[in-house]
Amino acid sequence: MPEINIRALAKELNLSIGTVSKALKDSYEISAETKRRVLEVAKKLHYAPNPYASSLRRKKSNTIAVVVPEVADSYFSQAIKGIEEIAQLKGYHVLVYLTYESYAREKQILDEFTNGRVDGLLISVSSETCSTGHIEALNSNKVPVVFFDRAIDETDAAKITTNDYDSGYEATRHLIERGCRKIAYLSISNLLVINTKRMMGFRNAMTDSKLHVDDNNIVNCSNDDNENNRILTEVLKQKNRADGIISSVEKLITPVYTICKQLKLQIPADLKVLCFSNLSTAHILNPSLTTITQPAFDMGKMAATVLFKAVEKRNYNWQDENLVIPSKLYIRDSTGG
Amino acid sequence: MPEINIRALAKELNLSIGTVSKALKDSYEISAETKRRVLEVAKKLHYAPNPYASSLRRKKSNTIAVVVPEVADSYFSQAIKGIEEIAQLKGYHVLVYLTYESYAREKQILDEFTNGRVDGLLISVSSETCSTGHIEALNSNKVPVVFFDRAIDETDAAKITTNDYDSGYEATRHLIERGCRKIAYLSISNLLVINTKRMMGFRNAMTDSKLHVDDNNIVNCSNDDNENNRILTEVLKQKNRADGIISSVEKLITPVYTICKQLKLQIPADLKVLCFSNLSTAHILNPSLTTITQPAFDMGKMAATVLFKAVEKRNYNWQDENLVIPSKLYIRDSTGG
DNA sequence: TAAATTCACGAAACCGTTTTCGCTGAAAAT
DNA sequence: ATTTTCAGCGAAAACGGTTTCGTGAATTTA
Structure with a gap:
């Protein structure tokens, strides 16, 4: 849309198109005086080079x-x-x-x-x-x-x-140190490498502490919020429910907190919660949320x-x-x- | 970088460049059979048109x-x-x-x-x-x-x-209804139109309720977090401090909550807090946060x-x-x- | 059957830059 | 004085599409 292109510039300057182009790129072929004139007129006319012409030619x-x-x-x-x-x-x-x-x-x-x-x-x-x-x-x-x-x-x-594996391990160790014995692990997709690594860290930390991982406590959530509410409610309602939760996904923390409130589960008394998250509000949540935070x-x-x-x-x-x-x-x- | 362009395609098809171009754009000038062939070969060769050549010519x-x-x-x-x-x-x-x-x-x-x-x-x-x-x-x-x-x-x-003005008004009305009499208004820049509108709503709501707006309670924060902490601490420490806060900026909610905790101010007992915010975690904060949420x-x-x-x-x-x-x-x- | 129209396609200009190469005059080297 | 070099610039070919216009054949119309 710019009515003024390099051709118009060149005409205004009584120079060839090539010369103007080179002047604008500060080429050694062009004299200082010419460069000065070109820059001056270019600024005066608000010349802005067409990026697509340039990209086409330069293949960049x-x-x-x-x-x-x-x-x-x-x-x-x-x-x-x-x-x-x-x-x-x-x-x-x-x-x-x-x-x-x-x-x-x-x-x-x-x-x-x-x-x-x-x-x-x-x-x-x-x-x-x-x-x-x-x-x-x-x-x-x-x-x-x-x-x-x-x-x-x-x-x-x-x-x-x-370091997803280490983080998973560290998160789990932390919960174990805080007294958890049955820890649930929440994920969204087990195709996701970062998830499998975190989960591996989780599993190994459990095993290393001689703790058993209940299959019911490996929880696959979906991208559907209602579905997740259902799943998580079920998990937190089961007798012999977990005493710790690691959410590998930030967005699951809201349903977890909400459901705990509904079920009158006290965090951290009844259930300790840790989340992989970058939430800036983690420390003003109710209660403030322990996180593994990625840089x-x-x-x-x-x-x-x-x-x-x-x-x-x-x-x-x-x-x-x-x-x-x-x-x-x-x-x-x-x-x- | 694509080694295969429309010219290569045309050569492969024994057609002219123009014809291929038109076939790809489903032009009426081209026969159904030719279009089919073109599409077929284009897919086979993974032809992808150069967007910059196209943009240059079409000026779009x-x-x-x-x-x-x-x-x-x-x-x-x-x-x-x-x-x-x-x-x-x-x-x-x-x-x-x-x-x-x-x-x-x-x-x-x-x-x-x-x-x-x-x-x-x-x-x-x-x-x-x-x-x-x-x-x-x-x-x-x-x-x-x-x-x-x-x-x-x-x-x-x-x-x-x-509706920034109305929201500012409504927010203020809400606080007043909840018993606030001295309300502080936090903003970042008073050049910002949305801010001046919200603030106008705030001021008018106050005036309409025969409440005085103390200049100390119109608080201009900056983009610097430390600076903001200083400012907000000062505001919340002053004798005759506000009993309500409206933050027109989402990012100020964290310092507000943090400083309240430090100063042992109870929300909402000592201070009611409302924030213009889209935080998904608003309702799991400690305490859950009343918000004006923009769509x-x-x-x-x-x-x-x-x-x-x-x-x-x-x-x-x-x-x-x-x-x-x-x-x-x-x-x-x-x-x- | 001749003329007009339609169909399907090709040739070539064009978009606005970049870049190579060639040219000219002047300075430098011989 | 002649050749060589070089600085400074212009002409023109790209880049890869799109689009206009023209053309010959097939089809329709008069």
Whole structure:
């Protein structure tokens, strides 16, 4: 839509298009005086180069894509903030896509990226994603992919993750130390690697303490809130109910608290609760919530940093980059302070 | 980066480039049989058209920009979710930019949009923004602008907002009904229109109830957390302290709760608290928080819907669109249930 | 049967940049 | 004085689509 393009600029300056282009890019071929004139007139006419013409010619879009399952979750909000900060610093643009935990959407979105729209991709896979052809297709198309948070181990790409196994173990140890013997573990998808790792940490911590894991206490929730309420109510109502809960998913904490109130279960007296979460309000909840908190902002920043290095430096093996930024346990009242 | 472009496709099919292009767009000029062949081979070769070549020629990017002050806030996360949903439905791409409440950044970002990068803009202005030349420049450049949440009244653009004045009034009425007589009002920037409107509602509600507004109880906070802690501590420590607080900003609720705990102020007994907020955890806080909640998701969806209408239909006066979607008061324990 | 119309496709201009290559005149080297 | 170098710039070919316009054959109409 800009009525003034480089041609108009050139005409105004009595210069050729090529010269103007080079002047704007501060090319050594152009004299200082000419550059000065060009910049001056460009500013006067509010010249703004067409990014798509430039992208077409250079085969470079200065744009990256961020694909995440959702954004209501506070983890992804913070991660995106980290990503955007670095991108703005580097002069890149950020396209955001939500998959709503659907593999089909994820694939559909990624398939669109084989055409040069983006120079790189940051992705946290959907909970349904197990095959990775759509991701490898990008890698082989020379668009670097960096996983953050939810990675796929087998795929040859950079990964910025957190120590999910250790966190699961640590969370469980914490509950055990606080006297829990029957601990329930809540998850959403057991396809999700971060979940299986956390769960593995949970199981091993239990076993190491000679505690039994009841199958009823491995609880698979869904994406449907009503369904989850039903499931969780059932879990918390069963005789011989758990005395501790680890939620591997932030959004399950609301139903857990709500149902406990309904069932008149006291936290932490009757039930100790711990949640993997980035909620800024964790310590003003009722009771304040013990969390394993992921370094969302830093993970976003690191993921973006690695991606830009991959985009800008050729022959840099970004695929080998495998950063693990540890999560942190914040002990609060829901597990007895 | 895609080794296969429309030329390669055409060669494979023994057709001209133009014909292939038209076949892919389902043009009436092309026979059914040819279209079938083209689609078939295109799929076989994983042909993906270069979006920038297309954008360049059509002068249309199928991309919109969303410019918001931040994203850690739950309002904007939800709004973005609504926007992205509509965009995906319409086949548009969404660029996200954060201004960090800085006018300079906002201007810098918007100035980049006069060149066709985006077909439209959704913006919630920074708290520093009062002049609007950068926005009008876009409007006059034929890129439609839709404000959401934080609009600027004087600017001729579509606005999707909520009833800030009424909400401020209603919030105040609620506190008064619950027995408050000295109410403090917390804000961040008094340049922000939504804030001045809420505050006006607050003031009028007070006056209408013959209550005095103490200047000390109009509290301007900053973007610095430590600073805010200092300010709020001071406010809550003063003799003749307020018996009610209205926070017009979500992020101030954490310091308020924290400081109350430190000062051993009981909510709601000593102090009733109400917050403009979209926190999903409001009702499991300690105590559960009375909120004025904005319809973030719906506002995002509406804003996007209006924008796409503006983008797609010419001679549609989107500037006149002025939707007000009401916020809702959720009464919880922090104001006495 | 001749003329008009329709159908299906190809040729080529075009979108706005970037970049290569070539040209010119002046300075430097021989 | 002649050749070489070089600074500074212009011409033109890309980049990969879209779109206008033209064309020949097939079909319809007069």
